[in-house]
Amino acid sequence: MPPPAAPRLHHIAVQTADLANCVAWYREYFGCRPTWSTDVFSPLTRSRLPGIVAMAELEADGVRFHVFEYDDGADGPDGLGGSAGAAPPVGPRFQHVCLVASTSAELRARRRRWWDVFDSGRFTFARSEGPTDVVVDDDGVESFYFYDVNGLEFEFTHVPEGVR
Incomplete structure (x- = not known):
């Protein structure tokens, strides 16, 4: 089977x-x-x-x-x-959900967007921590973590072509 x-x-x-x-x-x-x-x-x-x-x-x-x-x-x-x-x-x-960014530029744009939405003042956040810095591992995989309005953690990651 x-x-x-x-x-x-x-x-x-x-x-x-x-x-x-x-x-x-x-x-x-x-x-x-x-x-x-x-x-x-x-x-x-x-x-x-x-x-x-x-x-x-x-x-x-x-x-x-x-x-x-x-x-x-x-x-x-x-x-x-x-x-x-x-x-x-x-x-x-939930612990966190990882979402894909197609490019390094998209990853960084997603991080900037978080700040734009947060700075608008239109939302109430359970946690006021901003997104982490973008980190790059030894394989060139880039990612950052952030919280939604409830305090749930998300990750965006960009895996360059040919890696993993």
Whole structure:
């Protein structure tokens, strides 16, 4: 039996306490466009994501973000702020997501754009740290890290052709 096809990314799920602020930032920084939204959820979704209030899908150049707002004080079926056997949401969660920059110039433009969006003053950030410097490893791979409005960490990387 042949192995299954390699997995492909469908979306990155991001939880937030402020859907409007988060959606606006993702639109501004990544250039996302909203594709759908809902505030109606199945029992399965409610059991997995206790306190979910609303969700929006945003898309930019084939990358989808499912951004969902939660009420972190909501009780689940166990009465402890979460569903039985599941931890309640505790702030934004994931370690980081790495996105590709096609060129070194694009990588640096993405870093400058972060500052432009931050300096606009239109968004509330959980962390006020700016993006890291661009670092270059021994193979010439360049990258930088930054936080979204929720404090979730992203990385942009540029891998020169022929490397890795």
